[in-house]
Every structure is written in structure tokens, then in C-alpha cells.
Amino acid sequence: MAGVPRSVKRPVRAGQTLWRRLDMRQRLLLPLTLVFVLASLLGWWAASELVGRALRLRQQALVVATAEQLAGGQLPLTPELLTRLGALVDAQILLLDSRAPASLPQWLPALPSPARAPEAPARPMATPHADGTLNLRINGAPHLVALRPLPPGLAHGADHVAVINSLADLEAAIYRAAQWLALAALVSIALLLAVATALTDSIARSLAQLSTMARRIADGNRSVRMRALGPPELRSLTCSLNEMVARLDAYERRAAEQAKLAGLGAMAARVAHEVRNPLTAIKLQLQLRAESGPGGQEPDAVDLVAEIRRLELLLGGLLEQARPRRLHIAAADLNAVAGDVARLFEPQLAHAGITLAVDLAPTLPPAVMDVDGCKQILTNLLVNARDALGRGGRVTIATGPAHSAAVFVSISDDGSGLPDALAAALIAGDRDTLGAGGRVGLRLSLELAERMGARLATCESELGGACLRLRLPRAAPHHQEEATWQAS
Incomplete structure (x- = not known):
């Protein structure tokens, strides 16, 4: 880590030391936990945003539809109708006159009107949405306002209609939905961690058994066997290791048998070499005795010579077993x-x-x-x-x-x-x-x-x-x- 400040090296080394101190189960579970938490947080944030956006769009569409319906000129804009319609859509409906700025609410920006008096103070117009709605704060609370111009003569002393909807209840509903989604995310994390814990326990237990088995094999124990546990990959590895131990045991048995046979062959070769010389001398004496008998043959000596030849063949076989001729x-x-x-x-x-x-x-x-x-x-x-x-x-x-x-x-x-x-x-x-x-x-x-x-x-x-x-x-x-x- 050349070129890295010493203040950065210390935390890195401390992290490496802490990671080495973790056991196998913790090393498997920690990354899975981080992945689950991050995935759940990301899912909670995305779900909350989607729910809030859907509720806001629904409320905005309702306010816009009400304002357009009133501005269409098909309904009589009587106070009684405006009150009932406001209660129905949970909004406040106001008739405004842009020609008299002093009569407009203080929280409402200036309305565009060519008939505005020159001496009237100009107030900045808030930037409207694409559908003509405004997001304003009235008495510190968020509100949604839909402004629509009215046809001339539809309402006495008014040229605009404003549908004002408080967003406090909507924001509260979005907040509650976010809380429920957070609870669902926590439950999901708990369930996933439970499954991950069981899985990592199984993997860690199988790997620990495989490690123990490998140490016992290294110590010379060839009778050790392990029952296949865990995922299919670990079960396959366990079966392969059991088969390897069985083959190693058979190979070592054959090697020991071959070493034993090689030792016996070497010993037999030494014995055969030592016995063959006196046996050759005995055969020579018997051949001389057989030739000195009546008629140049003595039956007993001839038979003995034949037996000695057979013994020589056996000794030759022993020598060939040790050193093939x-x-x-x-x-x-x-x-x-x-x-x-x-x-x-x-x-x-x-x-x-x-x-x-x-x-x-x-x-x-x-x-x-x-x-x-x-x-x-x-x-x-x-x-x-x-x-x-x-x-x-x-x-x-x-x-x-x-x-x-x-x-x-x-x-x-x-x-x-x-x-x-x-x-x-x-x-x-x-x-x-x-x-x-x-x-x-x-x-x-x-x-x-x-x-x-x-x-x-x-x-x-x-x-x-x-x-x-x-x-x-x-x-x-x-x-x-x-x-x-x-x-x-």
C-alpha cells in the first residue's frame, strides 16, 4: 500500500484483522446480511416513491377535473353549489377577481389579467405545473391549487375559479404507507436472514466436517467417511472425497502388499542364490554316481538328479521373481x-x-x-x-x-x-x-x-x-x- 497515508492504512489493517477473526459462518452471513439490507432499503424507497407519486397524481387529477368542470360554464356557480362540491371533493372552492388584486388572498400569487389596475402592486406568479396547478404553502401547510379562468358573465364579480386542496392528509397517508412498507421490509429482512442463517449454518457445518475429514486423512486415518450434507455441490464434493479415501486406502493396501511381496522376493532371491551353489555340487556328485553304476546308469541317482533339476527350476523362478532374466x-x-x-x-x-x-x-x-x-x-x-x-x-x-x-x-x-x-x-x-x-x-x-x-x-x-x-x-x-x- 505504497503512497497511502498512515492514517488510512490503520483502519484498513484493522478491518483485515477483524475479518480474519471471523469464523466461516460469520464470513458467509455478513455479506448476505449487507446485501439483504441494501436491497430492502432500495425496495422500500422505490415502493414509497411509487405509492406517494400515485396518490399525488390521483389527488391532482381530481382537483384539476373539478376546476375544469366549474370553468366549463355548465354549472351555476352559486354559493350553495360551491360549498357542496367542495365538501364532495374535500377542497375549498373560491371565485376570484383578478381586476381587484386587493381582494385576492395574500397567499395567492398575482393572476394574469390585462385589466389589472396600474397602481396595483405586482406579486410574483408561482411556476404552475403542466396542468395549470400550483403547489403553495398556506399557513405553513402544503396545498394544491387549481386555477381556471371563467367565461365572461358566468359569475358576477369573478373571472377565475380556484379549487384549493390541502395536502396534509395526503402526506400523512403517504407517511403511513411508507411506515407499513418499512415494516414489510424489516419482516422481509428478518425472513431472509433466517433463511440465510440456516443456509450458511448448513454450508459452514459441511465445510467444517470436510476440513476435519481432510485433517484425519492427512493424519493417516483411511477409515473416515462423512455423510453428505448441505447443498448439492457440497454433497457431490463429500461423495468425491469419500470415494477418494476409499481408493487411497485400496492403493495403500496394494502398495503395502507389493512392498511385502518385494521384500519376500528379495529374501527368496538371496536364499535361492545361497542354496543353488551347494545344490549344483550335489547334482554333480549324483551325476557322477549315476554314471558309475552298472551299465552307466544308477536308477536312484538318476531320479535324484531329476528332482534336483526341478529344484533348480524352482530356484530359477524365485530368482526371476526378484530379477527377471x-x-x-x-x-x-x-x-x-x-x-x-x-x-x-x-x-x-x-x-x-x-x-x-x-x-x-x-x-x-x-x-x-x-x-x-x-x-x-x-x-x-x-x-x-x-x-x-x-x-x-x-x-x-x-x-x-x-x-x-x-x-x-x-x-x-x-x-x-x-x-x-x-x-x-x-x-x-x-x-x-x-x-x-x-x-x-x-x-x-x-x-x-x-x-x-x-x-x-x-x-x-x-x-x-x-x-x-x-x-x-x-x-x-x-x-x-x-x-x-x-x-x-
Whole structure:
């Protein structure tokens, strides 16, 4: 406020300080009160003016009509008639002679007359209205006077008629009307203030609740909800804020779950890295033992080596969960991949009393895949089937053409079937639900399938239980050559 005198700055700053001290309700109500008062005062003034003008015009028209009727020469201007007519219109009627100024009332200005005596004193003529009436003060009271010239010979000794009406009663009536209008304005202000108070209370209460809710949200409370109150705009804002809190709560839950899974993945990766080295040494010793047996093969050692390979696949999956490896996409024989996984799992499933059936298509074109990734997916699905069956049951691994551009491999069992929540999550690609509860294998399988350009989905099981199908694209002619590419 540069250039403003200090005496002006002080009231401005005091006003700003006082405005900041007002609460929200007072800040809303004060401008509304000022608007209502100003509007009511303006309305009262306009109504009073209109009523007063209408009453004055009506009285003026009555006086003018009476004077013109008398000056028309159709009525005999007898004293009795003038008295009765004056009583009827609530006015005094006088016959005047402009040729004798001394006979005129002192309050009446000089009348225009060519026969005025030269020695008569001239009195100023008041400015008449357009209809020939004059506003004069007689004995201190306002009066309305209508002057009209009379035809010659109509009244003996008079050439003008004057109709004089006192405006005291009219002004009193206008004053009373203004009082009633003022009372109506005050009642209107009171009613409007009552409505404004209720409205501002509702708005202030809703805004205060929204402010409290925002503070609780900022403090970390995600269970807070507020009932929608107030005008439609505030109700919409409240609903939006409730929805925002719900979404924020869901987002934080997912973030916490993801952080937990990330921590578990990092820990699992460390464990897998530490276990894989001694497991490799054990596998090497078992391979040497298997080769040293009769005929170059020892059955028990061969089976143990197969189990260790399966463990290596699981450890590789854990490492990939923490740090996805680079895929080597190329054309491969899906029957060979499915057969290798089946041979690795057959002893383990047999030990659990589970019968493994292999149904491979006799002629199947090459498929585009990462061989290790495809084996990992089939391994995860077989592990899930084994865990779901427990002791006893049947599992089938089958291959076949999906359509002209794809082939498939499916794993089905005769168990209780895939839970609806997992089936829906698999269709929607919801990794959080698939990975919840320690089911990282299904989530990892979905991620590997997407990275390979394949699709993992549910299917109808001929055995009556769960069925999961991995659909892979057929290899184009250039894939059947040695050319490969890497997918990060």
C-alpha cells in the first residue's frame, strides 16, 4: 500500500484483522446480511416513491377535473353549489377577481389579467405545473391549487375559479404507507436472514466436517467417511472425497502388499542364490554316481538328479521373481518340452499316489517360446496341481493345435477345481490376487507367459477339476531357422 497515508492504512489493517477473526459462518452471513439490507432499503424507497407519486397524481387529477368542470360554464356557480362540491371533493372552492388584486388572498400569487389596475402592486406568479396547478404553502401547510379562468358573465364579480386542496392528509397517508412498507421490509429482512442463517449454518457445518475429514486423512486415518450434507455441490464434493479415501486406502493396501511381496522376493532371491551353489555340487556328485553304476546308469541317482533339476527350476523362478532374466525366444518343439517336464514330475507324482497321463498331439508345428520359461510355467502348474490333490488323483498334460496360428499345452486334474477368485484374477490379469497367500507360482507363470507373447487361461477339464491352458503362437518360417531374438 505504497503512497497511502498512515492514517488510512490503520483502519484498513484493522478491518483485515477483524475479518480474519471471523469464523466461516460469520464470513458467509455478513455479506448476505449487507446485501439483504441494501436491497430492502432500495425496495422500500422505490415502493414509497411509487405509492406517494400515485396518490399525488390521483389527488391532482381530481382537483384539476373539478376546476375544469366549474370553468366549463355548465354549472351555476352559486354559493350553495360551491360549498357542496367542495365538501364532495374535500377542497375549498373560491371565485376570484383578478381586476381587484386587493381582494385576492395574500397567499395567492398575482393572476394574469390585462385589466389589472396600474397602481396595483405586482406579486410574483408561482411556476404552475403542466396542468395549470400550483403547489403553495398556506399557513405553513402544503396545498394544491387549481386555477381556471371563467367565461365572461358566468359569475358576477369573478373571472377565475380556484379549487384549493390541502395536502396534509395526503402526506400523512403517504407517511403511513411508507411506515407499513418499512415494516414489510424489516419482516422481509428478518425472513431472509433466517433463511440465510440456516443456509450458511448448513454450508459452514459441511465445510467444517470436510476440513476435519481432510485433517484425519492427512493424519493417516483411511477409515473416515462423512455423510453428505448441505447443498448439492457440497454433497457431490463429500461423495468425491469419500470415494477418494476409499481408493487411497485400496492403493495403500496394494502398495503395502507389493512392498511385502518385494521384500519376500528379495529374501527368496538371496536364499535361492545361497542354496543353488551347494545344490549344483550335489547334482554333480549324483551325476557322477549315476554314471558309475552298472551299465552307466544308477536308477536312484538318476531320479535324484531329476528332482534336483526341478529344484533348480524352482530356484530359477524365485530368482526371476526378484530379477527377471532375459528371455531367449525361438522356435521349439512343444511336445518335447512337455515330455521333459512330465518325465521329471512322474516319479514325484507317483510317490504321492497321483497318476500322470501324457496326451501329446502326434503332429504339432513348432511354437515360439522361451524353452526354460515354458518349462518353468509347466512346472509351476504341476506343482499347484500336486498341492491341490494331496494324496491320490489324476493329472493330465496334453498338447494340441489351438487354431491356425497357435498351439497349446494344458494341465488338468480331477480335484476340486480352481477357486473362483483365482479364475477371475487370472482372466483380469490381477497379479496381486494371484500372488496373495504365497501363490507366487501362478503369478510368475502369468508374467512369463505375457513376456513370451503367450496366453495363460482357464479351460474345461475332462477330469472334472481345474484346467489351465498355455497358448503359444506358431512359429513362422523364419523362426524355424536358427535366428533368435532376445526379449527384455
